[in-house]
Every structure is written in C-alpha cells, then in structure tokens.
Amino acid sequence: MPLVETEAIVLRTHRLGEADKIASLFTRQLGRVRAVAKGALSRRGRFGAALEPLSYIRLWIYDRENRDLQRVGSAEILESFFEMQKDYRVQLAGQYLAEVTERFLPDREVNERVFRLLLAVLRAIKRFGEVNRPLLFFDYWLLRLGGFLPDLSRCMKCQRQFAEEDGYYDPVAVALVCAQCRSGPAERISAQALGLVPAFRSARIEEWIEDKPAAAGTRELRRLLEQIIEAHLEKKLATRPLLAEEI
C-alpha cells in the first residue's frame, strides 16, 4: 500500500472505539479523504495535537484509492488553529468552514486554490480574531472558484447595474434582480451590502481586513452568499442556523 506524504487541513474528527479517531481531511495531494488514526486517543497519543479540527499538518497516509477509509501513518503539526477556537464564535466559524468544505468538494478531488483559500481564511481569523469578513471572503471565493457566483453587480434579467440601488435575491433562479424585474418571493439586499464586493474582490484577505473595521452590510452580504452556497448544495447546512444566532 503506498504511503503518501501530503499537507492537509483537518476538517473534523470523531472517536472510533476507545483509542482511535476517524479524521476527515482536506489534503493537498489527494483531495478530501477520510482516514482512521489508530491510537490517536490513547494516553501517549501518537499524533499529539496534529489531529485536532482545523490543524494544518504534514501527513503520511496509507492510501488505497478504491477504499473508503484510509489509514494515517503519521502526522505532524505545521500550524495550529486550536487556541483560537476557545472563542465560541470562532469555533462555530470553524465548524462552518469544515462543513462547507466537506460538502462542496467531491471526494478525492484535488483543489489547490480552495486549499490555499481555506488556509488564508483560517490565518485571518487567528490574526484578527474576527469572523465575519473571513467567512464572507471564503464564501465569495468558494462560489467564484466553483463557477457558482451569480452576478452581484447587475440585474440578471435587464442587466441594469445596481450601483446605488438595492437588489433582490431570487431563490429560485439563485440570482439577483432589480426592483422592476423581481417577481415572486425575493429578498431585498441593500445597495450598501452589494457595494462591498469591490473592496475585497481584488485584495488579499489580510490587506482588506487590516485596513479598517468591517463595514455595515458585511453580515448581510455574508448571509446572502451562505444562502447561495446552500442552494447549490441542495441541502441545508447544519451550522448555518448556529451562525445566524451568534455571528
């Protein structure tokens, strides 16, 4: 069985019996895989803190492509995102990132850009202790990289630019329309929220956040993008209602 060395981000873990763990891993070389870590919970745990949720690790994994569950050979930590999760909002944000990444990426599909995105977003949360803008940045780029981002600057039907006016989210079309073109149930999205996009569309995440405090409308835009992600997954996200309460 080939032993593969790769970097990975631990998405989630759960117990398996007395001493073992199953980890959902987003690896750089193999994409998303699940693997069992034997002895991870034993007293002299072989993996230390490497297999904690959101840890960025170097991983040696026994990989057999036709198998559902791989086996972790060893793992060492490159960067921990454990401490920051003592803040409940950060913990929730981390769970959201893990859930969306798991659902969005097919098994075993390598995706270097999403890997780098997730790592950059985790680092921004750690550095700034803020969750709103990092999550917004993640949602926006995940949708855009996946080709699922609707046009946020103009009406899908008449092509009119929103500029200073509000848009309306049509959940059936998964697109934005203007006040004249809307029909049926559509949720208003303020011009203020839609106007935020240019500020981060071409910026690095740290530069964007470092500059100034989060602008009004950040949360509104983030929630719109969460809805769009859910629409594409065709499934409710378990972490979304929790985020809505807390963040």
Ligand SMILES: [Zn+2]
């Ligand atoms: Zn229109």
